[in-house]
Amino acid sequence: MPVASSPAQTLLQATLLLFIALDPLGNAPLFYSITASLPSATRRRIVVRSVRVAYIILIVFTVAGDIFLKYFGLTIADFRIAGGIILLIYGIAGILGFTEASSIREPREVESLAIVPLATPLLAGPAAIATVLYLKAALGIASALTAVTINTAITYAMLIHSDKLMDTMGENGAIALSKIMSILLAAIAVAMIRGGIEEALTAGPR
Numbered sequence: 584m585p586v587a588s589s590p591a592q593t594l595l596q597a598t599l600l601l602f603i604a605l606d607p608l609g610n611a612p613l614f615y616s617i618t619a620s621l622p623s624a625t626r627r628r629i630v631v632r633s634v635r636v637a638y639i640i641l642i643v644f645t646v647a648g649d650i651f652l653k654y655f656g657l658t659i660a661d662f663r664i665a666g667g668i669i670l671l672i673y674g675i676a677g678i679l680g681f682t683e684a685s686s687i688r689e690p691r692e693v694e695s696l697a698i699v700p701l702a703t704p705l706l707a708g709p710a711a712i713a714t715v716l717y718l719k720a721a722l723g724i725a726s727a728l729t730a731v732t733i734n735t736a737i738t739y740a741m742l743i744h745s746d747k748l749m750d751t752m753g754e755n756g757a758i759a760l761s762k763i764m765s766i767l768l769a770a771i772a773v774a775m776i777r778g779g780i781e782e783a784l785t786a787g788p789r
Contacts, residue, residue: 590726597718597730600771603764604670604714607738609677610705615745618696630742632697637706638735641715645727648716659720660786663779666713670772673710677765706738710768717775 614633618626652662718727 593722593726594729597722597726598733600718601711601714601730601734602737603768603771604673604710605706605734605738606677606764607734607741609764610738611741611745613705614701614742627743629697629701630739633701633706634735634739634742636698636702637711637738638731640703640707641711641731641735642728644712645715645719645724645731648712649719652716658783658786660779660782662713662716662720663775663782666717667772667775667777667779669709669713670775671769674765674767674769674772678762678769 614630618629621629649659652659715727715731718730
């Protein structure tokens, strides 16, 4: 992904890329289906907790993710290639309809829904984590942190009103949008892999 020519464009790029990885439009129907039988107050509490936990996870990886890379002797190019492969897998899986959501079974403890599977892996999963680490490396920590915050607010708004969103979009509309975002995610993943390979070849042997 090329670096934008202005701070506003940089922030827009970061926000859109993370929005695609988080896929709140695709997750909203799932959140609704899992919590539809619960009282509205309980459903709201679960959404608040899941979004909060996902936000904390993404912030931690945005701030300290590169420290983990250095500890294991990895370069940004290594992570761009690996992260791109992860995103590509998720993009292709989304296009084909093989998502983590398909294997979810509601646990007995309702409150645990907020952590698993809603906060992770559905929101702060490998795709989102790979994206925030890439954003920090490519666009800077300020853009990455701001993108995480903006997308958290957007995701919360969509999930808390998932019942209204479903009425507006319909099941077919939600599926179509999810497929489109999966295609975009796959295309961006290819660009990440290409950039990582070019960077590694330019840097030469370590």
